Every structure is written in C-alpha cells, then in structure tokens.
Amino acid sequence: MEKLIINxxxxxxxxxxxxxxxxxxxxxxxxxxLAEGTYNIDNIPALRDINTMFKLxxxxxxxxxxxxxxxxxxxxxxxxxxxxxxxxxxxxxSIVLLGxxxxxxxxxxxxLPGGCAIGERPVDLHIAALEKMGANIExxxxxxxxxCPRLQGVEIVFDKVTVTGTENIMMAAALANGTTILKNxxxxxxxxxxxxxxxxxxxxxxxxxxxxxxxxxxxxxxxANHSIMPDRIEAGTFLCAVAxxxxxxxxxxxxxxxxxxxxxxxxLAGLEINVIDDETINAKMHGQIKAxxxxxxxxxxxxxxxxxxxxAVMLKSNGVSVxxxxxxxNRFMHVPEFKRMGADITLNDSNAVVKGVxxxxxxxxxxxxxxxxxxxxxxxxMAEHGSSxxxxxxxxxxxxxxxxxxxxxxxxxxxxxxxx
Ligand code: UD1
Numbered sequence: 272m273e274k275l276i277i278n279x280x281x282x283x284x285x286x287x288x289x290x291x292x293x294x295x296x297x298x299x300x301x302x303x304x305l306a307e308g309t310y311n312i313d314n315i316p317a318l319r320d321i322n323t324m325f326k327l328x329x330x331x332x333x334x335x336x337x338x339x340x341x342x343x344x345x346x347x348x349x350x351x352x353x354x355x356x357x358x359x360x361x362x363x364x365s366i367v368l369l370g371x372x373x374x375x376x377x378x379x380x381x382x383l384p385g386g387c388a389i390g391e392r393p394v395d396l397h398i399a400a401l402e403k404m405g406a407n408i409e410x411x412x413x414x415x416x417x418x419c420p421r422l423q424g425v426e427i428v429f430d431k432v433t434v435t436g437t438e439n440i441m442m443a444a445a446l447a448n449g450t451t452i453l454k455n456x457x458x459x460x461x462x463x464x465x466x467x468x469x470x471x472x473x474x475x476x477x478x479x480x481x482x483x484x485x486x487x488x489x490x491x492x493x494x495a496n497h498s499i500m501p502d503r504i505e506a507g508t509f510l511c512a513v514a515x516x517x518x519x520x521x522x523x524x525x526x527x528x529x530x531x532x533x534x535x536x537x538x539l540a541g542l543e544i545n546v547i548d549d550e551t552i553n554a555k556m557h558g559q560i561k562a563x564x565x566x567x568x569x570x571x572x573x574x575x576x577x578x579x580x581x582x583a584v585m586l587k588s589n590g591v592s593v594x595x596x597x598x599x600x601n602r603f604m605h606v607p608e609f610k611r612m613g614a615d616i617t618l619n620d621s622n623a624v625v626k627g628v629x630x631x632x633x634x635x636x637x638x639x640x641x642x643x644x645x646x647x648x649x650x651x652x653m654a655e656h657g658s659s660x661x662x663x664x665x666x667x668x669x670x671x672x673x674x675x676x677x678x679x680x681x682x683x684x685x686x687x688x689x690x691x
Contacts, residue, residue: 272662272664272688272691273686273687274659274660274661274662274687274688275659275660275666275674275684275685275686275687276657276684276685276687277633277651277660278683278684279633279651279652279656280681280682280683281516281517281681282517282519283520283652283680283681283682284518284520285679285681286520286523287509287520287521287522287523287676287680288523289502289505289509289522289523289524289525289526290501290671291314291315291316291499291500291502292316292499292500292504293320293321293669294502294576295460295461295464295465295499295500296312296316296324297320297321297324297367298364298438299312299465299468299499300312300315300328300344301324301371301442302465302468303328303346303494304328304331304333304368304371304376305371305374305375305442305446305469305472305492306375306491306492306494307346307347307348307494308345308346309344309345309346310343310345310494310496311344311496311497312499313340313341313496313498313499314340314341314499314500314501315341315499316340316499316671317337317340318667318669319664323361323362324362324364324365325342326358327358327359328344330353330354330355331351331354331368331372331376332346332351333345334347346494350376352372352373352376352378352379352380354372354380354382355382356382356413359381359382360382360384362384362668363392365382366384366397366435366439367435367438367442369381369397369401369415370397370438370439370440370441371443372417373401373406373418373419373422373443374443374446377418377419378418379416380414380416380417382414382415383410383413383414392599394436396430397433397439397440400429400436400439401417401419401422401440401443404422404423404427404443404444404447405419405422405423406418406419406422407419421447422443422448422488423448424451424486424487425449425451425452426451426452426454427440427453427454428454428455429453429454429456430455432455432456432458434461437459437462438457438462438465441456441466441469441476441486442465445469445472445488445492446488446490447488448488449487449488450486451486452484452486453483453484454482454483455482456478456479456482456483456484457569458481458482458570459569460480460500460503460529461500462479462480462484463479463480464499464500466480466484467497469492471497472495473489473491473492473495474486474489475487500526500529501524501525501550503533503574504576504642504669505670506522506533506552507574507577508645509522510522510534510544510554511537511583512580512648512649512680513542514537514541514554515560515583515584515586515587515649515650516556516649516652516653517556518555518680519553519554519555520553520554520680521553521554522551523551524550525551526550527551527552529570530552532571532572532573532574533577534546534552536581537554539561539563540560540561540563540585540588541556541558541561542554542556543555543556543557559588559589560584560585560587560589561588561589562585562588562589562590562591562592562627563592565581565592565595566594567595567596567598568597569598575597575598575642576642578596579602579605579643579646580642580649582594582605582606582609582623582625583605583647583650585627586612586616586625586627586650586653587628587629587653591624591625591626592624592625593622593624593625595621595622597621602640602643603618604639605646608634608637608643608647609650612633612650612651612654612658613630613631613634613654614628614631614650615627615628630654630655631653632654632656633654633656633657634654634658635658635661636650636651636659636661637660637661637662638666639662639665640665641669641670642669643665644662644663644665644666645666645669645673648666648674648677648684652677652682661691
C-alpha cells in the first residue's frame with residue numbers, strides 16, 4: 272500500500288490540464304459491447320477503475336490496447352456474458368455492463384455490487400427497468416442472471432434519479448425492439464457524453480441532458496470513435512484546492528459549461544473565477560474564505576462527488592456552513608478524519624455543520640472513499656503541519672496523477688510505501 276505525505280502549502284499557482292472523465296469513460300467503454308468492430312477512444316484517464324473495466328471487457332471478448340490515454344478496442348463478438356465478482360467487487364460501476372450484455376447477447380450474468388463506504392447503493396431500479404423491458408431476472412448466489420432474446424421498448428419512470436441506471440437502460444434500449452422513453456432520467460453531462468457516443472454508433476436517442484430521454488431501438492449498431500469529455504469533478508477539485516489554500520491557477524481542457532453549480536458556490540466562498548473560454552478557467556483566491564451552505568442533488572445542482580472537497584474548503588471559513596448530503600446516506604466518512612485534524616464539525620443526520628476555524632493542524636488520516644480522499648488531501652494542504660493520507664488506493668481509482676499535478680502547482684506531496 273502507499274500513502275501521501277503532505278506538507279501544508281502557502282499557495283497554489285500555475286496551470287493544470289484536466290483529464291478525461293472517469294464517470295463518462297466507464298459507460299462508454301461498456302457500450303463497445305453493443306457492436307462488433309474496432310473503436311478508437313481518446314482522452315481516457317489512466318486510472319485503476321479504467322483498468323478494471325478493460326479486464327471486465329476482455330472477459331466478455333472485447334480486447335483493448337491502452338496507451339497515452341487512448342484505447343484501440345476490438346469487439347470480435349463472443350458468447351461470453353459474465354462480469355465476475357472478483358472484478359465487480361472493486362468497482363460498483365461495473366453494473367453498467369448489465370444493459371449492454373443483455374441487449375447484445377440476450378443473456379447477462381453480472382455480480383451484484385456490494386454496498387460501499389458511502390451507502391447501501393442498491394441496483395433495484397436498473398433491474399426493475401430491464402424487467403419492464405421484458406427481461407427475466409433472477410438474483411441468486413450474489414449474481415444477477417438476466418435473460419431476454421430481444422428487449423422491448425417501453426416507458427420507464429425512474430423512482431429516483433440514477434446516473435448509472437439511466438446509462439444502463441439507455442444502452443439496453445439502443446438495441447431494443449421499439450421505442451423506450453425514460454422519465455425522471457439523470458441529466459448529468461456524462462449521460463450526454465454516452466448518448467453522443469451511442470449516436471455515433473448509429474443509435475437514435477433524443478432528449479439526453481433533460482429528464483426525458485427517448486430511444487428508438489435499432490436492430491444493429493456499429494463501431495465508432497470518440498473523445499471522452501473532460502472531468503468536471505477533477506476540475507472542481509482543483510478549484511476547491513486553490514479556494515482552500517490560496518493562489519492563482521488556470522485550468523485547461525476544463526468542461527466549463529457543466530460546472531455552473533460548483534462555480535457559483537465557490538464564487539460565494541470568495542474564489543475569484545474568470546471564465547476565459549469554454550475550456551479555460553482562471554481562479555484566484557486571496558484573503559478570507561466565506562462560509563457558504565451547500566446541498567448536494569442530481570445535476571444541474573451541486574454534485575455529491577464534490578461534497579467532501581467543498582467541506583474541506585469550509586473548514587477555515589469565516590462562519591458556519593451547513594452541508595446537506597441528499598444523495599447518499601453515509602457520505603460523511605471524511606468528517607471524523609477532518610475532526611482529527613482540528614476541524615469543528617457537528618453531524619446531524621444528513622447535515623454537517625462546519626464551523627470555520629482560523630487554522631488547524633495536520634494529522635495522519637485515512638481515506639475511506641474516492642472523493643473523501645481528495646477532500647483529505649485538500650485539508651492537508653490547508654493545515655499548519657504535515658499530514659499523511661493513508662489508503663490512497665481510493666484516490667487512484669479516480670484521479671490521474673493527482674499529487675503530480677498538485678506538486679506542479681507548488682504543493683509538497685510525496686508518495687511513499689505504507690507498511691500499515
Ligand atoms: C453515479 C456516479 C457517482 C456519483 C453518483 C451520484 C458513475 C460511475 N458514478 O453513481 O460517482 O456519486 O452517480 O451522482 O457515474 N439508487 C437506488 N436504486 C438504484 C440505483 C440508485 O435506490 O437502483 C439510489 C442510490 O442509492 C442513491 C441514488 O439513487 O441514493 C443515486 O444513485 P446513482 O445515481 O445510481 O449513483 P451511481 O450511478 O451508482
């Protein structure tokens with residue numbers, strides 16, 4: 272295992288290039304199951320979760336070579352339709368294989384993803400939607416067994432907004448017989464990126480980016496090329512880092528138009544943000560952080576994937592900030608760790624009440640999930656003394672070269688072996 276040794280930074284300055292979006296790459300890679308052929312996909316971040324997805328695909332006959340953020344993928348068509356537990360257990364997003372496997376092969380056997388640190392995270396809505404499309408589904412021995420010679424287009428009203436649920440059903444519906452209408456669909460930009468890719472493959476999809484998506488099923492799709500959208504969460508994380516520490520940074524290749532809620536809240540916190548063009552942002556922070564309340568909710572509201580990083584900024588605000596987590600029931604695992612560093616936070620169900628303190632010390636802290644680890648790194652940069660962040664394999668699931676990019680901005684972070 273590895274850990275990060277982090278010394279507090281006085282400011283962050285310079286340019287950072289934002290990587291491709293993990294949460295867009297995963298479903299887009301899964302979509303290559305839907306048609307035989309060769310695909311060229313660029314701007315894929317080199318991350319642990321991406322490697323897991325390549326292994327899952329290889330298992331069902333889709334091979335790839337991945338270099339310099341570009342993948343050449345070859346789907347030669349096989350009858351294998353299983354996503355095994357050994358791989359799925361490391362990445363819940365593996366559930367996005369269920370829709371494409373079932374639609375293309377008529378059968379799918381996908382390990383049930385377990386709960387995870389941030390909450391129970393069931394997949395009942397994915398299963399109910401596929402059943403409504405005519406699939407026979409049985410959950411036994413820890414696996415989802417699904418079968419259906421050809422899915423049928425239907426209207427589906429999701430009980431809750433689900434990102435991977437919307438993506439799974441959109442992929443399945445692309446090869447279904449007839450028209451599928453998804454209501455209360457997720458509007459996340461990553462859903463739009465997937466829809467763009469599916470359209471390049473010949474799918475007929477309209478309404479992505481709104482809460483109603485219409486998919487007219489096709490008998491066959493074909494391979495296509497694509498460049499993954501940049502990662503709005505990584506971009507937002509760097510904005511939080513400069514808001515917390517101070518300095519002057521410029522984000523390049525940044526998906527500016529997808530970041531309204533993040534930009535608005537950080538401006539209220541005192542970050543001076545200048546949008547230079549549709550993929551460049553300059554952000555300056557000088558002076559006191561202002562307390563701002565935040566509630567996480569589905570896009571276009573403030574993302575749950577930015578909650579821990581934003582909370583880190585609030586640790587040193589000039590007042591009291593109430594952070595409400597409305598998506599996941601247990602996404603405050605970073606709070607006890609922030610408190611160990613000297614933060615003043617009271618937890619009250621889905622609210623974290625953060626009382627800003629003028630300064631706090633560093634401490635050894637433990638990462639519990641992907642975005643919590645990013646929050647801990649930001650807090651460590653804001654702290655007076657050195658910190659160590661343990662279990663950073665969580666961080667490596669979702670941030671490409673995080674400490675390398677931060678060090679280029681002037682941080683002092685060292686990755687070392689951890690004999691925990
Ligand atoms: C996706 C993102 C994740 C982000 C989350 C919320 C990917 C790979 N992951 O996760 O980074 O944190 O959206 O924006 O894109 N739910 C059910 N039943 C279901 C499905 C979901 O009850 O069948 C609930 C969940 O427990 C949660 C809420 O719906 O409370 C939203 O979950 P969902 O959008 O599905 O999250 P993911 O797609 O897993």
